[in-house]
Amino acid sequence: MSAADDLADLYRDLHRHPELSFAETRTAGIAAARLRDAGYEVAEGVGGTGVVGVLRNDDGPTALLRADMDALPVAETTGLDYASTARGVTPDGEETAVAHACGHDMHVTCLTGAAAELAAARDTWSGTLLVVFQPAEEVGGGARAMLDDGLYDRFGTPDVVLGQHVAPLPAGLLALTSGAAFAASDTVRVTLHGTGGHGSRPETTVDPVVLAAATVLRLNTIVSREIPGSETAVLTVGTMRAGTKENIVPDTAELGMTVRSYTRAVRDRVLGAIERVVRGEAAASGVPKDPEIAFGESFPAVINDADACERTRAALATVTPLPVVDPGPVTGSEDVGEFATAAGAPCAYWLLGGADPELFSGCSSVEEIRDRVGELPSNHSPRYAPVIEPTLTTGVAALVAAAREWLPAR
Numbered sequence: 001m002s003a004a005d006d007l008a009d010l011y012r013d014l015h016r017h018p019e020l021s022f023a024e025t026r027t028a029g030i031a032a033a034r035l036r037d038a039g040y041e042v043a044e045g046v047g048g049t050g051v052v053g054v055l056r057n058d059d060g061p062t063a064l065l066r067a068d069m070d071a072l073p074v075a076e077t078t079g080l081d082y083a084s085t086a087r088g089v090t091p092d093g094e095e096t097a098v099a100h101a102c103g104h105d106m107h108v109t110c111l112t113g114a115a116a117e118l119a120a121a122r123d124t125w126s127g128t129l130l131v132v133f134q135p136a137e138e139v140g141g142g143a144r145a146m147l148d149d150g151l152y153d154r155f156g157t158p159d160v161v162l163g164q165h166v167a168p169l170p171a172g173l174l175a176l177t178s179g180a181a182f183a184a185s186d187t188v189r190v191t192l193h194g195t196g197g198h199g200s201r202p203e204t205t206v207d208p209v210v211l212a213a214a215t216v217l218r219l220n221t222i223v224s225r226e227i228p229g230s231e232t233a234v235l236t237v238g239t240m241r242a243g244t245k246e247n248i249v250p251d252t253a254e255l256g257m258t259v260r261s262y263t264r265a266v267r268d269r270v271l272g273a274i275e276r277v278v279r280g281e282a283a284a285s286g287v288p289k290d291p292e293i294a295f296g297e298s299f300p301a302v303i304n305d306a307d308a309c310e311r312t313r314a315a316l317a318t319v320t321p322l323p324v325v326d327p328g329p330v331t332g333s334e335d336v337g338e339f340a341t342a343a344g345a346p347c348a349y350w351l352l353g354g355a356d357p358e359l360f361s362g363c364s365s366v367e368e369i370r371d372r373v374g375e376l377p378s379n380h381s382p383r384y385a386p387v388i389e390p391t392l393t394t395g396v397a398a399l400v401a402a403a404r405e406w407l408p409a410r
Contacts, residue, residue, distance in 0.1 A: 072099060
């Protein structure tokens with residue numbers, strides 16, 4: 001079997017067997033076994049389920065290559081013959097469908113292939129490869145968990161942090177921007193308290209469902225009315241839970257939301273406005289108890305170093321005949337930047353196209369490509385899955401080229 005066929009089989013296997021954050025035991029075991037077969041020193045259980053492979057190859061700089069492993073609580077609807085039917089349990093104890101709706105299975109497969117290729121060619125470069133398979137990116141805790149578990153004390157500090165994220169761009173296309181590349185992320189959970197009662201006598205209640213609805217509408221004015229047009233923020237209410245039966249007014253309602261931003265000033269303004277709106281709407285409804293506001297998962301923006309991007313862009317340009325485009329800032333979030341910040345090292349993190357190139361026929365500009373991307377299933381959609389080729393071949397080659405750019409040739 002060819003190396004390409006082997007990796008394609010690995011990808012299909014990982015796609016069929018997704019695992020939730022901090023539960024990536026099967027995926028981690030496969031990654032660790034592959035690294036050992038390639039000749040790496042391997043440590044498992046770093047930061048929970050993380051895997052680290054180290055390949056020391058004489059004196060020289062250390063390059064960190066990173067892939068995230070976790071999947072999402074999503075029921076896949078792609079119709080692929082290798083679609084996930086897996087089930088898992090959320091941290092809240094709820095059973096859920098699980099799918100690789102963000103493409104982390106592609107990340108793992110590409111890094112596995114790149115690690116093997118770089119190990120096989122170790123007589124052509126010098127330095128140290130630090131290969132990191134990270135858990136729990138989706139909850140923003142995996143990078144921090146590995147760092148807190150002594151990642152750099154145990155395995156060495158990198159001189160550069162490199163990685164990629166698959167996206168619904170044309171497969172074969174690579175995209176890299178300097179500066180703020182991925183947004184900071186914050187989650188907020190709100191519990192609204194009312195006074196329950198019979199649905200036929202709402203006048204005897206303080207209805208938290210109505211309060212929740214009014215709060216959601218008002219929250220959606222924060223970005224449009226309080227953030228300048230020259231700045232960027234996203235506020236999305238992703239969950240709203242209340243009640244058990246049609247004719248019962250419940251005592252409580254819960255809201256869950258995500259906030260994306262690129263600067264500390266905008267982040268603080270949005271989070272402050274959320275608290276003001278929630279408390280204001282609750283007071284206007286005459287609630288018997290103040291709302292509870294909990295600020296949860298939080299991780300900073302990914303800031304790509306300008307010089308590192310220029311250097312890495314030149315390497316990526318050797319991988320594909322297509323130009324390496326500048327996608328501008330992405331409002332999605334990533335915790336890969338924590339590895340670079342903790343090391344005091346530059347970060348170069350790029351996008352890997354994963355959509356069928358035929359879907360982009362007739363597009364002759366970056367703007368037309370962006371328009372077409374907007375029509376396709378996005379990451380986190382139950383319909384999202386990258387095409388295996390040329391995504392896989394391009395992703396492996398990109399990681400290899402970027403690593404070799406930072407590791408001196410012999």
